[in-house]
Amino acid sequence: MTGAPNNAADEAAAGLDLRRGLVPRSIFADPSVYDLEQQQIFRRCWLFLGHEGQIPNTGDYLTTRMADTNIIVCRDVDGHVRALVNSCRHRGNAVCRTxxxxxxxxxxxxxxxxxxxQGKRVESGGLINVPGMKPYYNDKLDLNEWGLVPVAKVESYRGLIFGTFDPEAPTLEEFLGEMRWAIDMILDRGDLRPTPGVVRWRSDANWKFAADNGGDNAHVQITHRSAFLAFSKLNGAPVPKVGTANPGFTILTKYGHMGNFQTGLGNHKPDLSKGFQFASNTGMEYWRNRPETIAKLGPLKTSVMRYNINIFPNLFIIDRLFIVRHPVAPSEMEQRFTALYDASTPEHVQAEELRTTYRRLGPTGFLEQEDGENFIESTRGTSYSTVMDRDLNYAMGIDEQEIVDDGQSPPRITTMLNEHGQLWFYRNWAAAVSGRPWPLPHPEAKVEAVR
Ligand code: FES
Ligand SMILES: [Fe+2]
Known part of the structure; x- marks a missing residue:
């Protein structure tokens, strides 16, 4: 995706030259860029908090983060989902440790x-008791003024909870925009519910390398080759060859969301009688046996076999995993995932789906460890002052794109082996860090221009 004129100033200000596919090393490990992102991106965009099914009852809560800030997400006595900054108003301590x-x-x-x-005196997060109120404070502390700080807006889309610190942010539905097409595709494939528990881990990597990997289909055959070789021995799956262009498409939508979608089942029909699956697995593919699900999805969504989606800025969706990459330092991120499973499948299928999930991703996942090593080394490499003036290359397929706009999906680029998704991410990143008020500039993409 080449740079559009209306975004050129933002890109230039941030040191990007996306018309040529160039991204400077300086935007990754630099503490001042980290500070800018915390303010202009993570204080303004909608950030994923969890799934409503994790907190179904009054008083249920989970703790998570919004970038550098610890958050409590809870269901109050009226049944509303609340999000509160997990920091005491007295000395800032965390009020919830679990x-x-x-x-x-x-x-x-x-x-x-x-x-x-949801205190009687104040809204959710209100201060209701202070030990020693009479002897220490002479009853002069106004409890109404010292409640936990609420996240400005909390909304859900089909059970997926998001929050934003920015009261001026557009609605969640507007923010997710046309990428709801992909979220709907995932959620329409079964009765999806969250698995219990929390998976989180840290690595010395900048969050943007993880985000831009969401559009990267060229690394699979190299980075994950050893895994494919192992799987091939176990279940007969073919090993992808370098340069093989899997059938599929790329979708880029407003505010920087990107997704690529591989279609077809290839030549390999997974043997579901074998427990060890990779390219396709029992739980993920169970919906294919349901005519009503296929009818609901329609032919294009039915043809999608695998997908990687990045909801700007830091929510990565793969299979039924919603992984958030929280920047907690310039060269450190904390990842957390919420795993969904299809509750309408038999129990042994659910168990297989979970096994496959944890086998692949998260701290126990071999894919994660392979990808994570790359993110860490890329982050390290972009901290070297000796080569800071040598830009990174995001030019794959930059001048080639065929777009289909047939109403079956948002306009889609007809290949998935390109770097349009990454360029789209960085174009929107540049727009966001420019610091303009909402609506953030959403640079015109060619996919939008074809309408
Ligand atoms: S820091 Fe929370 S009560 Fe003092
Ligand atoms: Fe990967």
């Missing part, structure tokens, strides 16, 4: 200030 549970109050372990889910 990954999740059920509670009517959050009591700070430092001096005991207690906060309600």
């Amino acid at each position: 990954d999740g549970g059920n509670s009517r109050t959050f009591t700070c372990p430092y001096h005991g200030w207690a906060y309600d889910l």
